[in-house]
Amino acid sequence: MRVLRAIVAARCTEGIPALVVGGTLIWMAAAGVRSAASDDAPFYANTFGKLPSVAAMTDIGRALFFDASMSASAKVACATCHDPRHAFGPSNDSPVQRGGSDGRRFGLRAVPSLMYAQNIPPFTEHYFDDEGDDSVDQGPAGGRTWDGRAQSAHDQARLPLFSPFEMANASAAAVVTRVQRAGYAAQFRDTFGDTVFDDKALAFKAVLMALETFQQSPTEFYPYGSKYDAWLRHETSLSSDELRGLAAFNDPAKGNCARCHPSAMRKGVFPQFTDFGYAAIGAPRNLGLPANSDPSYYDLGLCGPLRTDLADKKEYCGLFRTPSLRNVATRRVFFHNGVLHRLEDVVRFYAERDSRPQKWYSRGANGATLKFDDLPMRYQGNVEPLAPLDRHAGDSPALSEADIKDIVAFLNTLTDGYEPRQAR
Template structure:
């Protein structure tokens, strides 16, 4: 538990005390979603959240002076990447490439469960969806349980904002146009205590992400459909049926599309981790080294789970909300269109030569983005990943068009027309 500053106005102290309690509560597993504000209402932020918003958009907090949180998590792109780069460019000269595609910050913020994993789990148990399956946390590998910790990582990543240490961030923050406001909220002498100042700064970003309704708007066509305000088209309904079919696409087994028992709208993820065997991406500079492998839960960015080799290759099953707006898919950014990502999913095993290169012996090098010894971790037990080479994929091209149409109903900011509303 982190304790917050006490040297500020009584009203601010009271507000922050309440928010501190809320900050812990909102990160508990599967908390019900708060009621949404009217679409035209302006957000009313706490003092901390208002500062967090300024920091989120402040490029001066980076070593280059050109990268902010919003550079990679663009509000106009559902808080995901604003382009189709496999990984974004950053660093002191904005030429360093990251190693993973940028995930969206939208929707996972208010209901993401904390990381949990029983160490005794075997791979067969996991794929049978027992309680031992890894679940929760923020990021592709779930290594952050708090938004403030997730927010701090890009600040020091040499491929992103590239600050040397917290002192470098605070030096920039102390010169920011809103530094006086930061002192007013957190105490006039806040910068005299660097540890506390950095904690408060990250807390402020966390509060902005939790309080701003644009991070969880629930304004998609699918949301209005669930509320009975409109009907989906015939094509969208066909796509949903294909998406749900447990002997077909089986997508809903991980990307849950049913409302919660409390009526909360689905986030299209179960927060679990899967090894899908996505092909190696030559667009990533790190992959020029044949010995480099991004193995998700067991490294290289996450290190606390690396002793369990059955973790290797597992990545978060991310929310599919707004996925149709993206230009880059999967953890390594291997695909750049939604339909190609869907094709890979259903054709991975039936047409492997279409997706993987051949090795030195002329054999298809399937699951080539993992070391050979760890490819056993890739899911081959869940439909449709059980198909064999030469068999017919579970989806045709028309089916893929229909599923893509359904997924497009998950895009936010859908304009509900008067004739559609009941």
């Protein structure tokens, strides 16, 4: 028997509370039927000719998500970059994917997984964790993308639809015209009302809402179906290497990973493997990233250049949002700049960043290691200093090779699609 897997999340989007219960969007602010989306109605207020059902919006959202004709090049769908066979992350080991009007322009960052993303709270600079000591300001947290600049899945969807590196649409009207020509146009009208296409702004809102609703579908986006979840539900056992890996992952004297990637059940809620907070891990510069061929280009995360509202907060330079580690073993690119390609190397980087920096960073003209080579010197003080990232050159690494292998074995238990009967 499956125990309750759904998460109950109360959201406050654009000031309007919308309640999501087990993937079902319940409008708190549903207003009467109005015809124009261009007025100031809150996003979740129903302004369609018909009250769309969650099931119908999920189906439309899925069709949109897989539809390459939604892009200017007619080559790039959301699913091209967010492949469902790879936890809605990238299917290849390229650090960035191509898009744009000709389908050939390179992006700037690694594609994140979209699974479990609906649990990310809206961005705030002052996060108070309601589970722990709620009087402690934990600093910036939440928001979509690596720098949290999008507040919700529908805000987020605007970015790829218009980004010159991604789907490169010139306008909302251009998106709507493409949808109108798609095979599912009739289904779209059935869902949102016969006249939905008469008002381009209204139809575009329907596109965003359908994409957002699809991304809340529990079976596809938050199944809680990994071996580790089965173990938490007492349906299976973990092998001895997986158990040792879990212990090293949690142990403050070893990995100390759970400090930022929490692994324990809290109040009956399955762990998300992220605290939604921001940290500067000091990932090495990726010379394979086309944007980095310009030596003066730095992706500084929270303080820019993609995010623009916090450019003055120098203490935020180099900080990126902690990703969930659920399904991380399905990836072949790691960190915001896709610099690492093997999970084992990511864990080894944490173990050796400070004890063996020469293994991870480039060298200057005089042969000296340029530690934190993806951050200008003036921001290097922002880099995370606590365990396991607290060693000095020449110290023994924070984790042994055996610990690293065990942690990787444990991280492999976080992949969805596990059947308890296959238990080893």
